[in-house]
Amino acid sequence: MADHPIILSIANQKGGVGKTTTVVNLAAGLARQGYRVMVLDLDIQANATHILYRPLEEDEPSLAEVLLEDANLDETIFESNSPGVWICPSGETMVRVDLALAGVLGREEALKRALEDSETASTMDFIVIDTSPYLGLLTVNALVASDQVIVPVSCEYLPMLGLKLFLGTIRTIQRRLNSGLNILGYLLTMYDRRERITFDVERTMKNHFKELIFSRPIRINTHHKVSPSRRQTIFQYEPPSGRGVEDYTRLTREVLQRLELPESVESSETPNQTETQPDAPNEAAPKQQEESTVAADVTESPTSDTSTTPETSDTVETSGDSDASNTLETEQAAEASVPSEPAPSQSEPPSTPPVSSPSSPQASSPTNAESNNADSSPAKPDNNTT
Numbered sequence: 001m002a003d004h005p006i007i008l009s010i011a012n013q014k015g016g017v018g019k020t021t022t023v024v025n026l027a028a029g030l031a032r033q034g035y036r037v038m039v040l041d042l043d044i045q046a047n048a049t050h051i052l053y054r055p056l057e058e059d060e061p062s063l064a065e066v067l068l069e070d071a072n073l074d075e076t077i078f079e080s081n082s083p084g085v086w087i088c089p090s091g092e093t094m095v096r097v098d099l100a101l102a103g104v105l106g107r108e109e110a111l112k113r114a115l116e117d118s119e120t121a122s123t124m125d126f127i128v129i130d131t132s133p134y135l136g137l138l139t140v141n142a143l144v145a146s147d148q149v150i151v152p153v154s155c156e157y158l159p160m161l162g163l164k165l166f167l168g169t170i171r172t173i174q175r176r177l178n179s180g181l182n183i184l185g186y187l188l189t190m191y192d193r194r195e196r197i198t199f200d201v202e203r204t205m206k207n208h209f210k211e212l213i214f215s216r217p218i219r220i221n222t223h224h225k226v227s228p229s230r231r232q233t234i235f236q237y238e239p240p241s242g243r244g245v246e247d248y249t250r251l252t253r254e255v256l257q258r259l260e261l262p263e264s265v266e267s268s269e270t271p272n273q274t275e276t277q278p279d280a281p282n283e284a285a286p287k288q289q290e291e292s293t294v295a296a297d298v299t300e301s302p303t304s305d306t307s308t309t310p311e312t313s314d315t316v317e318t319s320g321d322s323d324a325s326n327t328l329e330t331e332q333a334a335e336a337s338v339p340s341e342p343a344p345s346q347s348e349p350p351s352t353p354p355v356s357s358p359s360s361p362q363a364s365s366p367t368n369a370e371s372n373n374a375d376s377s378p379a380k381p382d383n384n385t386t
Contacts (some may be wrong), residue, residue: 005038005124006259007115008184009146015133017200019152020047020222022251023130025081025244026150027052028233031084031251034265035125038077041090042111042138044097046129049089051228052080056091067110067141068100071116082233086124098136106198107137108177108347114144125265135169143170144177148184148252148259153205155191155198155217185260187251188217216250217244287321 003350010023020043027037041048041063049056056062066088067073073088080087113119122292129142134230149170153159174181186209192198206213221244227237234244 005121006148007127007129007146008255009129009131009142009149010152011129011131011139011142011149011166012151012159012162013133013135013139013166014154014159018152018158018187018218019133020045020051020191021047021153021189021228022150023128024051024228025129025234025248026252026255027085027126028082028235029248030063030126030128030255032235033252033256033263034041036086036123037084037126037128037198038086038088038121039125040082040088040111040113040127040129042094042140042142043090043130044094046090046092046131047228049091050088051231051233052082052085052087053089054231056089058089058092062091063088064097064115067097068104070114073114074120077118079229082236084124086120091290093175094138101137101141102232108140108144111141111157113372115145120177135166140169140173141175143173145255145361146178146181148182150184150187152187152189153201154189154217155195155201157201158196161255162202163190183212185212185214185257187214190220191217191219214254216247216254218247218251221247258371305316348350351371 007051010019011027012019023039027039031037036241039048039052046055061071061076062071063076066073066076077088077152079085095168101110104110106113110341115127121127129146131139131142151163151166153163170181170183186200186205188205191202201215227234227244230237234242234248238245242245253263
């Protein structure tokens, strides 16, 4: 990373094009890649402050006091509710900054001087500035202090018309106040394929600005309207597979590619994570040892070999039982067809094991019944003849 932070403004003189949404989610996206990011809220509406921090009280210090009263910027920097992101908030006093700066010497460089004197700002990797929706002294201060600017353009007709005036202001600042200011790219927002105007704006922008157009637009998404009410970035509100997460992850990667920076860096939390990583194997080691011991006992134990034998023998016996039961059913059906033998076949309990050896008394009982019947049947004719 460079010796000084990269200062990036998100600016357009037209309101409602997604400046604050891009500031908040791009800052969160950069922080997710391990970069230290600070947001400066120069918007008089203080929307970024409401999302990342909270509304300020009347007596709380804000960025307005830094610009007007030369207050220390470090005293107005707070940790936001998005991990890895800090914020210098804005309040109601920001409304009067434009008029108050008009009579100040060096009014265009007030923010630049405040950043140069800040120790906290020098420790950041990125400083992302949210600007007001007009070309006043606040927006000029942001552009004078910045290294790069991203211009969000919603896929509508009117925002595209205002680009001519805004680009003229940027060229003036590049000539007179900040020769190092560079347009990093134009970002198409509120991209809706269902509307024909979307393709018209996209085609016109690509014809004029060509490779300066970011390759992937920010698609229209109702979650961008709901997440601020929860004071969350899109990364906190949506699941990882969400449309907004996907769009701003790709924007983050493309911004880093255009700046020729690595896609991710080791954050300040990385050493703590690496220190705790060895604990996981140590906790799992006793479990692995127990599992290996149990596996060894099972392998060495003689019962492990015999445990599978009954299963095989049971299978064989089961198949034998099924064949024997089929044979018994056939014999019983044949015996049932004889009129003289219905009672013995019905009186036999179904639970008698027919698979027993032929020598068993249960298997021989039907034969004895037949012999008894055979002995008693010829005795009747003798009585009748007599």
